[in-house]
Amino acid sequence: MATTLRTPRTTSTTRTTRTTGRGGRRFSGALMAAPALILFGLFGLVPLVGVVALGFARWDGLGSIGWSGAANWSSVLTDGATWQALWLTVKVMVISWLVQTPLALALGVFQAPHGRLRSLFAVLWFLPLLLSAVAIGLTWQALLDPSFGIGATPGLHWLARPLLGSPDLALYTVIFVIAWQFVPFHALLYQAGIRQIPTELYEAAAIDGAGPATRFLRITLPQLKYTMVTSSTLMLVGSLTYFDLIFVLSGGTGGPGTATRVLPLAMYITGFQSHDMGRASAVATLLVAFGLGLSLLTTRLSGFTRMDSQQEGL
Amino acid sequence: MRGFRNIRARRVIASAVTVAAAFGLAACGTSGPSTTTSAKGLTMWALNDQTILKESVDAYNKDHPDEKITLQLYANDDYKQKLRVAFGANQAPDIFFSWGGGALDDYVKAGKVDALTAAQVKTDRFTPSVMQSATFGGKVYGVPANGLAPVVLYYNKKVLKSAGVEPPKTYDELMTAVGKLKGDGVIPLSLAANSKWPTLMYLEYLLDRTGGTQAFSKIASGDATAWTDPTVTKANQYLQDLAKAGAFGNNASSVNYDQGASTALLYTGKAGMEVMGTWEYANLVKAAPDFVKKDLGYVAFPALTGGAGNAKSIVGNPSNFLSLNASSGHKSAALTYLKDYVLDDSQVDAYLAAGSVPPVNGLESKLAATKSSDKAWLTFVYELVQNSPSFQLSWDQALPSDQADPLLTNVDKSFLRQIKPEQFGANMSKAGS
Numbered sequence A: 001m002a003t004t005l006r007t008p009r010t011t012s013t014t015r016t017t018r019t020t021g022r023g024g025r026r027f028s029g030a031l032m033a034a035p036a037l038i039l040f041g042l043f044g045l046v047p048l049v050g051v052v053a054l055g056f057a058r059w060d061g062l063g064s065i066g067w068s069g070a071a072n073w074s075s076v077l078t079d080g081a082t083w084q085a086l087w088l089t090v091k092v093m094v095i096s097w098l099v100q101t102p103l104a105l106a107l108g109v110f111q112a113p114h115g116r117l118r119s120l121f122a123v124l125w126f127l128p129l130l131l132s133a134v135a136i137g138l139t140w141q142a143l144l145d146p147s148f149g150i151g152a153t154p155g156l157h158w159l160a161r162p163l164l165g166s167p168d169l170a171l172y173t174v175i176f177v178i179a180w181q182f183v184p185f186h187a188l189l190y191q192a193g194i195r196q197i198p199t200e201l202y203e204a205a206a207i208d209g210a211g212p213a214t215r216f217l218r219i220t221l222p223q224l225k226y227t228m229v230t231s232s233t234l235m236l237v238g239s240l241t242y243f244d245l246i247f248v249l250s251g252g253t254g255g256p257g258t259a260t261r262v263l264p265l266a267m268y269i270t271g272f273q274s275h276d277m278g279r280a281s282a283v284a285t286l287l288v289a290f291g292l293g294l295s296l297l298t299t300r301l302s303g304f305t306r307m308d309s310q311q312e313g314l
Numbered sequence B: 001m002r003g004f005r006n007i008r009a010r011r012v013i014a015s016a017v018t019v020a021a022a023f024g025l026a027a028c029g030t031s032g033p034s035t036t037t038s039a040k041g042l043t044m045w046a047l048n049d050q051t052i053l054k055e056s057v058d059a060y061n062k063d064h065p066d067e068k069i070t071l072q073l074y075a076n077d078d079y080k081q082k083l084r085v086a087f088g089a090n091q092a093p094d095i096f097f098s099w100g101g102g103a104l105d106d107y108v109k110a111g112k113v114d115a116l117t118a119a120q121v122k123t124d125r126f127t128p129s130v131m132q133s134a135t136f137g138g139k140v141y142g143v144p145a146n147g148l149a150p151v152v153l154y155y156n157k158k159v160l161k162s163a164g165v166e167p168p169k170t171y172d173e174l175m176t177a178v179g180k181l182k183g184d185g186v187i188p189l190s191l192a193a194n195s196k197w198p199t200l201m202y203l204e205y206l207l208d209r210t211g212g213t214q215a216f217s218k219i220a221s222g223d224a225t226a227w228t229d230p231t232v233t234k235a236n237q238y239l240q241d242l243a244k245a246g247a248f249g250n251n252a253s254s255v256n257y258d259q260g261a262s263t264a265l266l267y268t269g270k271a272g273m274e275v276m277g278t279w280e281y282a283n284l285v286k287a288a289p290d291f292v293k294k295d296l297g298y299v300a301f302p303a304l305t306g307g308a309g310n311a312k313s314i315v316g317n318p319s320n321f322l323s324l325n326a327s328s329g330h331k332s333a334a335l336t337y338l339k340d341y342v343l344d345d346s347q348v349d350a351y352l353a354a355g356s357v358p359p360v361n362g363l364e365s366k367l368a369a370t371k372s373s374d375k376a377w378l379t380f381v382y383e384l385v386q387n388s389p390s391f392q393l394s395w396d397q398a399l400p401s402d403q404a405d406p407l408l409t410n411v412d413k414s415f416l417r418q419i420k421p422e423q424f425g426a427n428m429s430k431a432g433s
Helices: A002-054 A071-078 A080-111 A116-130 A133-143 A170-195 A199-207 A212-223 A225-240 A244-249 A263-273 A277-302 B007-022 B051-063 B079-088 B101-109 B128-134 B157-162 B171-183 B197-211 B213-220 B224-228 B230-244 B261-267 B279-287 B289-294 B331-340 B345-353 B364-369 B375-386 B401-415 B421-432
Strands: B042-047 B069-074 B095-098 B149-156 B187-190 B271-277 B296-299 B314-317 B321-324 B391-393
Touching (some): A002 A277, A071 A277, A080 A170, A080 A225, A080 A263, A080 A277, A133 A170, A133 A244, A170 A225, A170 A244, A199 A212, A212 A225, A225 A277, A244 A263, A263 A277, A263 B079, B042 B051, B042 B079, B051 B331, B079 B095, B095 B101, B095 B331, B101 B401, B128 B321, B128 B391, B149 B157, B149 B261, B149 B279, B149 B375, B157 B171, B157 B296, B171 B187, B171 B230, B171 B271, B187 B261, B197 B213, B197 B230, B197 B271, B197 B314, B224 B421, B230 B401, B230 B421, B261 B279, B271 B279, B279 B289, B289 B296, B321 B331, B345 B364, B364 B375, B401 B421
Parallel strands (some): B042 B069, B042 B095, B314 B391
Antiparallel strands (some): B149 B314
């Protein structure tokens, strides 16, 4: 009885401390988020507002800014080049996802168990991630040169073709180089994801007689759901704004012709080569809206926002 | 000049560009040194391959320790963008380097550049056809700062000989040479089409030969309908004929000029000829000095039988120019530098020694006296310019900067035969109006 009587008292004291604790946590939470919020506001939101406003103005980067109403928007939206660039961007996005996800998953599965050889491999294919996109671009441009590049090696003459120069092949070559750069990063995500899966699950499955394939399909894949959502969101939104590697690989022009002129590159060329900042801002706004919608959609569709535990009952 | 572009610069660009690309997303930082003019000295911007120009600044600084020039050198590729942004932010240097033409005119129209009088900077010492590129509304806005850069036809003597080809003097001879060289298993004309502007050089010459200088000067004066002139279509037809005949090999669209591959194709004997600016000579001397001594040949771009143009006309970059920022606080010092140190006697000698001909009048005696191994080359370039009735600035520099990208894109599409010859003019007249 004494214990039962005492129990509510303890609970109530705990409750009071908890309440004050919660208030304090709320305060310190805001305090801790403040630096990030201030930085995001200054370098994220303020420029964003500026860009949206500039989308309705005429500015060549030199003279004074004049309002032009919706002129930029109507010219951007009626220009076939914008839609072609958007289509190329979507192509890069979707094909990149299709190429990178299986590769990254396979590498992640391979890397996950501990072992000296595996660590060595992990270091090796992690290397591209440490290089800057510009270095990667210049290296691949030299490698893919049909006369003096990799195609000049005996046995590899079938590579001596205009991989970056043919309007039909250039985009796929670019997608390949992007994958070369980013697969290691996503493999690392998957590796970490796999290492977090409790071994009990595998042990139990093994006792029940599940083979490696079944274990992969029934345990690894479902457990990696949120890793996959994270990786896919980064991949999709990342390729939406992807710019530097394509810029370097195409000699800064999005060529041959306009075969690799994705929307961010079109924006750069409009803004900084043709000096039409208003129009470039309209394109930028389009990109922001598209990117925001895309990341909202992926998280919503995948149930990422609900943050359900996958380890209930363990 | 367009020669050298390096990785460091690309990094700077890439980071600057990421800021632009990320616009709305979190982005931070700009690049490059700050360029606020200090009270004591003045700043000057140029390209990082301008080592001889740097000597003139050193000479000036030695004589004027109280008001020194701080020279900042940048890589080619995004120098123009950098300068533009600096002017927009009122952080531009006192003296800046440019190509003249439409881009400089943009600054002139915005009131950012001071006109220079003949007395202030002694303009009469320079080649008149060169000064045209920095003259707007009858006033001079820049002083030539380095060598003449017309576009010429280089060839590999050994390759041409083994194919039994003479250096072509006319377009028809060029087509015959293309056939023979192709039969001999080499690329007839080395072209870095991936960079787009090397392809433009062909179109510039072909239009000049077809329609004469007035064909483009009409366009440059702002008449966008002049793009639809039949001669523009004809010039594109000639370019496409060359491409169709296999003049550029199968891989030209993959060759990037910055990688040096188009230069290498010529001196390794994998290609017979190359059309390029005179800066290519310095690149060749650096990469393959033995080739330059033994096997390098050069002629003017071929004539076109039946064309309205003068075969002696040339296109290219007349020179680079130094201009004076209108809001500079050191104008008299800047004028002293421009007048007495830019292309002075020692600078002229230094350029000649480096195989480059500065746009200065009366060089005959100097050229005759030189013992340089480049004497034949220097004389060739000097006479080419002196004898030319017109020196057309590259179109991408001559036109207002908002037309440069549509121009290069359409040139590339015409070269790739993605558009018909007549579509080129139609597209450009739309872009220019």
